[in-house]
Amino acid sequence: MDPNKQxxxxxxxxSRPVAEDIVARLGEECRFYKVGLELLTAAGPDLIKDLVAQxxxxxxxxxxxxxxxxxxxxxxxxxxxxxxxxxxxxxxxTAIMAAAVDAARAFPELRVLALTVVTSMTDADLADIGVTDSAEEQVVRLARLARKAGCHGVIASPQDVAALRGPLGSDALLVxxxxxxxxxxxxEHARPDTPRAAVAAGASHIVVGRTVTRAADPAAAFHLVRTSIVP
Structure with a gap:
């Protein structure tokens, strides 16, 4: 896979101006962006359309x-x-995930990914909501359920990837x-790791935030990340 797309x-x-400044500073280097609830709420859906148009x-x-x-x-x-x-x-x-997968069929390029356990959560956090298994055990359980529902892949911490690649198969996306x-x-991530470790464990994609977006030179930081995952 092209490292720039990983x-x-x-x-x-x-805000939209802050996001657009980051995109402009990264230029052609970066081809893939994550937009979450904060930016979507602040900037609206037109930002998504504009990024795709670029x-x-x-x-x-x-x-x-x-x-x-x-x-x-x-x-x-x-x-x-x-x-x-x-x-x-x-x-x-299953019903929610299957509904998402079915709705995505009208858009051949759209992939549905199932969030397993939020990367800020620990075993103690899971215990608070009545889950007695470890975070890793819960991640694997939910990933198997997502696979059964037809999801194209899952979101999991880099520390969980090694345990997932086998059960999910080589074609699943692990982000x-x-x-x-x-x-x-x-x-605030409780189960972090480096880009190299995540890809070596079997991640198909890595999500980087502050290590690039808050760097003095985002393009140089992005280059370091890319270099670190190239064998």
Missing amino acids: IIVALDCD GKEVFLDLKLFEIPNSVAGAVRAAGALGASMVTVHSMGG TPGVALPGDSSA
């Missing part, structure tokens, strides 16, 4: 967790905007947030 830069920004791919990180009909409607809206990936929450169960260069802060 790296997804998270536009975790609070030839960028967009990972629309909605973490959908609603009744199946509402999830299906949101997935269709994501497809109409030109998104390449959209997320649904696996803890919503990993919580990735930062050595020495950089992993922010």
